[in-house]
Each structure stands twice: as structure tokens, then as C-alpha cells.
Amino acid sequence: MLSADLPPMTVVPALMPQGPFALWRSESGILSLQADRCPHRGMRLSHGFVRGEALSCIYHGWRYAQNGRCLKIPAHPRLEPPEAIRVETYAVTESGGLIWGCLETPAGAPPNFDGFAPLRMMSVKVSPQMIATSDEVDRRADGALAIELAGQHCLFLARAQPDGSTLLFCLIEEAAAPEARIAVSRALELFRCRLEADDLQKEAL
Numbered sequence: 001m002l003s004a005d006l007p008p009m010t011v012v013p014a015l016m017p018q019g020p021f022a023l024w025r026s027e028s029g030i031l032s033l034q035a036d037r038c039p040h041r042g043m044r045l046s047h048g049f050v051r052g053e054a055l056s057c058i059y060h061g062w063r064y065a066q067n068g069r070c071l072k073i074p075a076h077p078r079l080e081p082p083e084a085i086r087v088e089t090y091a092v093t094e095s096g097g098l099i100w101g102c103l104e105t106p107a108g109a110p111p112n113f114d115g116f117a118p119l120r121m122m123s124v125k126v127s128p129q130m131i132a133t134s135d136e137v138d139r140r141a142d143g144a145l146a147i148e149l150a151g152q153h154c155l156f157l158a159r160a161q162p163d164g165s166t167l168l169f170c171l172i173e174e175a176a177a178p179e180a181r182i183a184v185s186r187a188l189e190l191f192r193c194r195l196e197a198d199d200l201q202k203e204a205l
């Protein structure tokens with residue numbers, strides 16, 4: 001996800017091939033990535049609310065800390081919630097304007113795309129493989145895809161979605177002027193149309 005799309009006191013569903021996860025940013029700006037299932041009755045925590053440095057479930061208000069521990073059960077205000085009540089919590093970090101989550105122990109720090117900044121993300125109804133094998137892109141050693149859009153050098157990061165589509169993150173050179181950013185954004189829409197049209201054509205053959 002783009003850092004700019006997750007302001008403090010916000011929770012969103014992070015859709016990953018392994019299922020949905022609750023991604024949230026506390027009032028002080030700390031990120032958390034947690035299972036999207038309340039241990040009480042299974043409500044999705046991504047439908048909840050961020051209260052200060054904790055996440056509250058929308059159903060009965062159980063409140064969870066950044067480390068996943070249950071802090072409060074409103075129906076039993078005097079009860080110290082048992083340690084065993086906790087939400088599964090995963091590694092999450094922020095680098096270069098992007099949020100990176102990992103469901104296992106991270107093998108290292110996220111890649112660094114020096115000189116580039118995030119422009120936008122968009123959903124494309126084709127697989128990441130189809131984007132990576134497009135004639136318009138070149139795969140770099142760091143896993144990013146390089147592409148020229150509207151005369152600007154850009155990078156793509158592609159993430160598979162559970163429905164087979166792709167979330168595409170577009171990065172543009174940091175020095176790009178506002179007009180260039182608008183032009184790239186438009187060119188990106190056209191790139192998406194070309195990919196989706198090619199995909200439909202392949203299906204029809």
C-alpha cells in the first residue's frame with residue numbers, strides 16, 4: 001500500500017493471496033498488520049476503529065494493542081483480559097513511501113528504489129505474470145518492472161490479488177514535475193486498458 005493512503009487513526013483490509021489482513025496506523029503513526037478476525041466472535045477487525053494506539057472491534061468493542069494483545073473488554077470493564085486473547089500480528093514496515101508487510105520472518109529490509117517516489121496504485125484485471133511479460137516492461141534485478149510512460153521513466157511493483165487480478169504500484173522519478181505526473185497517470189490508465197483488452201482477446205481465442 002502507499003503510505004500516503006493510510007493516514008493515522010485508519011484501518012483498512014489488506015487483501016493478500018493468503019486472505020485478508022487488517023492494516024492500521026495508530027494516532028502516533030505506528031503501523032500494525034494483524035489477522036482480520038476478532039478472537040471474540042470472528043468479526044473482521046478491518047471494519048473496526050483505531051482508538052489512540054489500539055484497534056477496536058466494531059462488534060462488541062474488544063480493544064487490541066499493536067502487539068495483538070487484548071487490552072479491554074467493554075462488557076467487563078474491571079477484567080484484565082487474559083494474555084491468551086490476542087490477534088495474530090505480522091511484520092510491517094515503511095520504506096520509500098510504501099508499506100511492506102510480511103507474513104513470515106522477513107528475509108531482509110524491503111528493496112530501496114532510490115530516486116523514485118510512489119505516484120499511485122491501481123487494480124488491473126490481469127495476472128502479475130501478464131504484466132511482467134508485456135513487451136512494454138523490462139524486469140529489473142530488484143524485482144521491479146521498468147517502463148516508459150508519457151516519456152517518463154517509471155517503475156511498477158505488481159502484487160497478486162486473491163481474485164487473480166493485480167494491484168499495480170507505479171513509482172515515478174522524484175524530480176518529475178506535476179504536469180509529468182498527470183501525464184503518467186493518464187498513460188497508466190491506457191496501459192491498463194491495453195492489458196485488459198489483450199487478456200480478453202486471449203480468452204476469446
Ligand code: FES
Nearest residue numbers: 038040041057060
Ligand atoms: S466480535 Fe469482536 S468484540 Fe465481539
